Amino acid sequence: MTTAPPSIPLPTPRRRRNAVGPVVLLGATLLTAAAVFTACTIGPGFSDSSVFQPKAPPAFDTPLPIPPLADSRVDGGTRVFSLTADEGQMEFTPGMTTPTWGFNGDYLGPTLRARRGEKVAVEVTNKLPETTTVHWHGMHLPVAMDGGPHQPIEPDAQWRASWRVDQPAATLWYHPHPHGDTEEHVLRGLSGMFIVDDENTGTYGLPAQYGVDDIPLVVQDKKFTAGGEFQLDAQGNEVGLLGNVILTNGAWGSVLDVTTELVRLRILNGSSARTYDFAFDDGREFSLVGTDGGLLEAPHSTDHVRLSPGERAEIVVGLEPGSETMLRSLPPDLGNVALPSAYGGTDEFDVLLLRAADALQPSASLADRFAPVERFAERDADYERTFEVQNREINGLRMDMNRIDEVMQIDSTELWTVTNRDLFPHNWHVHDVQFQVLDIDGTPPPAELLGWKDTIYLEPRRQYRIMMRFEDYVDDDKPYMIHCHLLLHEDEGLMSQFVVSKSEPSRNTEPSDGGGGHGTH
Structure with missing residues (x-):
């Protein structure tokens, strides 16, 4: 089938600031990784005097900032939010002021919250000196409202996205998606959460008091120049920028004062390149209750969860009165990666201190099972x-x-086989849909991958089979995106475009020999 052209070609994106050199080819991976080892690790080898070097770990005595719930108004049956992207400044470390970008504030943005079935609109005003976009990561919505590179917002312009929320309760997020400049815009601070509620919100014994026992956590690694500005150059590191300062909701060394027996943490890996393996310093187990697209079928008891950029996890952890525990990232298992240390595979650091009050409010018991998937x-x-x-x-x-x-056909279910042929990390994000992992190298997925996903880490030289359904929205001209969410990779071209059409599928497709019913979402 002949491929369909997009409706309105956009200008060629401007060259990225501090763009790295030619793409590293597979044969040169080990040499390049070794060359950049000291420039990308947190460990003792780091010696670049132009980069801010923390003299000591933070004291973890800064109260965790909680992103405010965004104000909204109801206009003609539509819940309307307003976001303004603008410049600001922050003091992430004492005595060092950093120029930042944020939504409705100096850094990051408020948490948008809406209920399944609601019609919502978001009016985005761009007060930045550059064109940007706002993409609703994980949301099922018409492509014209997706906020990808084909929906640019020029400086001093406003863009209004509107759609009906139609998916299960989940922790989603929003961030810029300008072609060639996504990494820079995210690194400067443009991100926020979008929580979807449904008829099951507040049930199953899940903590549900936002900011009290239901806590959003945007985890990002940053690197600063000696003068306090964000470093935006990956310094030749193939995977992208790996920072030596970990921010949680924009704070370095923060503490959450816990007042309830159970706490729900909605963790977003908001970094541009780093993969984390979240655990607690005392090895305690917790319940993984949700992934990118919503709740699992049942709580999964574990002591760690790996998240690559763009992935989310909802966990529920219990504390005893007067106790404390540190949420930290252990060295992540990156799979068969050449020289893991060059990609953060040996890094370990503290993220957030949880400090329980001497008397805790009782929490409901967590249900043994949630809604079936x-x-x-x-x-x-x-x-x-x-x-x-x-x-x-x-x-x-x-x-x-x-x-x-x-070209995907509307009302069809597809099975994709996705393989990372490199010996360094990638991941895989699909716009508009949530997918399920059918198997990895022919083996059923682990429990943490049994729920709905929109982003998944791709271990080198492994084969992932995922399934999804395309429904509701048809547009033969405007495309959705598939891409690696390691943002340097995305900016340098690891992305493709698809449309959802009434026409027969085209390009890389084969009819399935199977038949029968479809999974539902």
């Missing part, structure tokens, strides 16, 4: 596709704003 089966697939990720290419092609790479 109807699983896709291979026989449900109407079509199959194969994607290979290597260097900055998907199936041998770099991103082209004027090219449609795939």
Whole structure:
């Protein structure tokens, strides 16, 4: 089938500030990784005098900032939010002022919150000196409202996105998505959470008092120049920028004063490149209750959870009166990565201190099971596709704003086989849909991957089969995105475009031999 052109070609994006050199080829991976080792690790080898070097770990005595719930108004049956992207400044460390960008404030943005079935609108005003966009990561919505690179907001302009929320309760987020400049805009501070509620919100014994026992955590690593500005250059590190300061909701060394027996943490990996493995310093177990697209079918008891950039996890942890525990990131298992230390695979650091009051309010018991998650089966697939990720290419092609790479048929279920051919990390994010992991190298997924996902870490040389359904929204001209959410990779071309059409699928598809019903979301 002939590929459909996008409706309105956009200008070629400007060159990224401090852009790195040519893309590293697979054969040069080990050499490049070794060359940048001292520039990208937190450990003792770090010696660049132009970069801010913390003299000691933070004291973890700064109260955790809680992003405010965004104000809204109801206009003609639509809940309307307003966001303004603007410049600001913050003192992340004493005596050092950093120029920042934020939504409705100096850094990050408020938490948007809406209920399934509500019609919402977000009016975004751009007061920045550059064109930006706002993408609703994880949201099922019409492509014209997606906020990807085809919905630019010029300086001093306003963009209004409106849609009906139609998906289960979940922890989603929003961030810029300008082609070629996403990493820089996110690093400067433009991110926020978008929480979706549904008929099950407040049930199952899940903590639900926002800012009290239901806590959003935006975790980001940063690197500063000696003068206090954000460093935006990855300094040749193939995976992107790895910072030596960890911010939680914009604070370095923060503490959460816990007043209830159970606490729900909605953790977002808001970093541009770093993969975390979240755990507690005393090894305590906690309940993983939700992933990107909503609740699991049942709580999963574990002592750690790995999150690559863009992924979310909802966990519930219990504390005893008068006790404390440190949320930290252990060295993440990156899979068969060449020289893991060059990609943060040996890094370990504290993230947030949880400090319990001497007397705690009782919490309801967590339910043994939540709402059922109807699983896709291979026989449900109407079509199959194969994607290979290597260097900055998907199936041998770099991103082209004027090219449609795939055409998906409305009301169809697809099975994708996705393989990372490199020996360094990638991950995989699909706009508009939530997907399920069918298997990894033919093996059923672990418990933490049994829920709905929109982003997944791709270990090197492994094959992931995922399934999703395309429904509700048709547009033959405007494309959604598929891309690596390691933002340097995305900016340098590891992204492709697809449309959802009434037409037969095109390009990389094969009809499935299976048949039968479809999973529902």
